[in-house]
Amino acid sequence: MATEQNKSAAGETGFVHLPLIAGWLVPGAGHFLLRKWGRGSLLAASILGMFVLGIAMQGKLYGGAHDILDVLGLAGDLGNGLLYIISRVLGLGAAQVQVTTADYGTRFIVVAGLLNVIAAVDAHNLRTGRKS
Amino acid sequence: MIFQPSHFAAVVLFALFASVVFGITQRETPRRMIRYGIYCFVLFVGSAVVLSWLMYLIAR
Numbered sequence: 001m002a003t004e005q006n007k008s009a010a011g012e013t014g015f016v017h018l019p020l021i022a023g024w025l026v027p028g029a030g031h032f033l034l035r036k037w038g039r040g041s042l043l044a045a046s047i048l049g050m051f052v053l054g055i056a057m058q059g060k061l062y063g064g065a066h067d068i069l070d071v072l073g074l075a076g077d078l079g080n081g082l083l084y085i086i087s088r089v090l091g092l093g094a095a096q097v098q099v100t101t102a103d104y105g106t107r108f109i110v111v112a113g114l115l116n117v118i119a120a121v122d123a124h125n126l127r128t129g130r131k132s
Numbered sequence: 133m134i135f136q137p138s139h140f141a142a143v144v145l146f147a148l149f150a151s152v153v154f155g156i157t158q159r160e161t162p163r164r165m166i167r168y169g170i171y172c173f174v175l176f177v178g179s180a181v182v183l184s185w186l187m188y189l190i191a192r
Contacts, residue, residue, distance in 0.1 A: 039156050042152055042156060043152070043153060043156055043157075045152075046148075046149040046150075046152040046153050047149070047153065049149055050145075050146075050149040050150075053135060053145060056133050056134060056135035057134075057135050057136065057137070057142075058134060099136070101135070101136045101137065101142070104137075104142045104146075107146075108145075108146065111146070111150065112149075115149070115150060115153040118153060118154075118157050119153060119156075119157060121157075122156070122157040131160060132160055
């Protein structure tokens with residue numbers, strides 16, 4: 001029954017990957033599309049909160065890949081979707097880690113991206129009926 | 133704005149945000165989501181405290 005509601009919420013004939021893409025670009029948007037307002041709000045607050053705190057801690061935003069660890073960091077950062085792109089455009093985040101909390105901030109930003117990917121996949125599972 | 137939390141505050145914030153996402157995405161019913169979220173939070177913070185004491189005792 002929940003599956004039927006999910007399908008009708010997002011439009012049964014609609015693009016099945018829309019919640020996945022929307023959820024990746026904007027934290028919580030995939031769940032909002034499926035009318036899961038409570039879950040979407042909590043996910044958005046958590047992911048946004050983690051990203052903003054990471055930036056506030058002078059965390060580093062990976063811009064390029066010079067070695068394998070940078071590639072992994074960049075992959076994590078890209079999980080933030082539009083947040084990452086907007087932050088890069090605005091020049092937010094530190095270029096180099098200079099204080100202890102900046103190292104935490106860098107991890108907060110990477111993990112926020114990874115959590116956002118998990119949330120987007122969850123929205124996709126809700127849309128396809130794999131999860132209720 | 134610069135935010136400089138203590139080590140423990142950073143752990144608690146990290147655990148809080150990660151636990152909320154894990155709870156919502158890894159379980160199906162609201163009740164089980166809350167239980168799993170709390171479980172993850174306790175494990176995150178608990179393991180950080182235990183490992184911290186372990187490192188403190190090793191360093192002595």
